[in-house]
Amino acid sequence: MIDVRENILARLVAIVGTMPSIKQVFRNYVDLTEDQLPAAAVLDGDEDTDDVADKSMRPPERPTLTTMTPEIVIFKLAPQVGPDISMLRRELIKLVLYDTELNEQIVKTGRYGNGAIRYLGCQTDLGWERSMFGALKLNFHFKYALRPADL
Amino acid sequence: MIDYSALLFDPVYAELGVPATLIAAGTAGQIELTVIDDTRSKIQTANGVEVRSVGPGAFARIPELTAKGIARADYANAAITFNGRTWAVRSYDVRGSPNGEDLGEVRFLLMANE
Numbered sequence: 001m002i003d004v005r006e007n008i009l010a011r012l013v014a015i016v017g018t019m020p021s022i023k024q025v026f027r028n029y030v031d032l033t034e035d036q037l038p039a040a041a042v043l044d045g046d047e048d049t050d051d052v053a054d055k056s057m058r059p060p061e062r063p064t065l066t067t068m069t070p071e072i073v074i075f076k077l078a079p080q081v082g083p084d085i086s087m088l089r090r091e092l093i094k095l096v097l098y099d100t101e102l103n104e105q106i107v108k109t110g111r112y113g114n115g116a117i118r119y120l121g122c123q124t125d126l127g128w129e130r131s132m133f134g135a136l137k138l139n140f141h142f143k144y145a146l147r148p149a150d151l
Numbered sequence: 152m153i154d155y156s157a158l159l160f161d162p163v164y165a166e167l168g169v170p171a172t173l174i175a176a177g178t179a180g181q182i183e184l185t186v187i188d189d190t191r192s193k194i195q196t197a198n199g200v201e202v203r204s205v206g207p208g209a210f211a212r213i214p215e216l217t218a219k220g221i222a223r224a225d226y227a228n229a230a231i232t233f234n235g236r237t238w239a240v241r242s243y244d245v246r247g248s249p250n251g252e253d254l255g256e257v258r259f260l261l262m263a264n265e
Contacts, residue, residue, distance in 0.1 A: 030201060031200075032200060032202045032203065033203045033204070034203065041198075071198065073198045073200060075200070075202055077204065123198075125198065128193075128195075128206065128241070128262070129195055129202070129204030129205065130204045130262070131263045132262070133202065135202075137197070137198045
């Protein structure tokens with residue numbers, strides 16, 4: 001069984017876990033406490049194909065190109081939270097885009113190695129708790145082959 | 152006219168209040184006052200993820216502050232210590248009173264010093 005989507009998400013959790021300034025990494029977990037911060041959450045993203053526009057007679061079990069848009073959210077409490085989450089953003093973008101396993105072993109799964117990783121952008125969220133609260137959500141786009149026979 | 156300070160705030164502070172010290176920039180050192188600890192649980196939600204913490208706060212009587220030389224302009228960034236913790240005043244709410252806002256309470260919105 002090869003589930004590229006799951007492999008990508010598991011690898012993202014592992015990548016975020018290498019960041020020394022992140023205390024804990026969660027996946028699809030939505031209830032944190034302040035003592036767990038700085039933390040990150042990998043949120044499974046939507047998955048899409050372009051097959052709705054495919055008018056061919058291609059057999060349904062043939063591979064198709066798929067895209068997934070997972071999100072990674074970073075949380076931090078600090079008096080000056082802006083520079084801190086900016087630094088985490090820089091670290092995380094580089095780690096994901098340069099990761100050898102994602103690039104060579106997971107994403108480029110198509111017959112012609114035609115997968116891709118893209119950084120789409122980020123959104124911030126601010127508030128007050130014991131100190132200033134900052135969250136930064138980074139959006140990534142992964143393109144890979146979905147092979148029904150491998151599932 | 153009912154004296155809310157004498158009949159309401161002072162008895163409440165006598166029961167629920169705790170001793171505090173406040174140091175405000177530009178004033179003469181540290182003052183002693185009575186505050187009511189109003190630290191509450193606080194949940195911040197970002198992208199569907201809830202992060203639980205506290206929203207530290209404290210009530211104080213404006214007449215007590217004024218009598219001890221602390222004007223409203225001195226509230227921001229003052230250091231306040233009570234119940235074993237020291238906080239910085241990041242903002243405040245004037246709570247008002249039927250006797251006028253200057254005879255009511257202020258709620259200090261606090262933040263951790265580090």
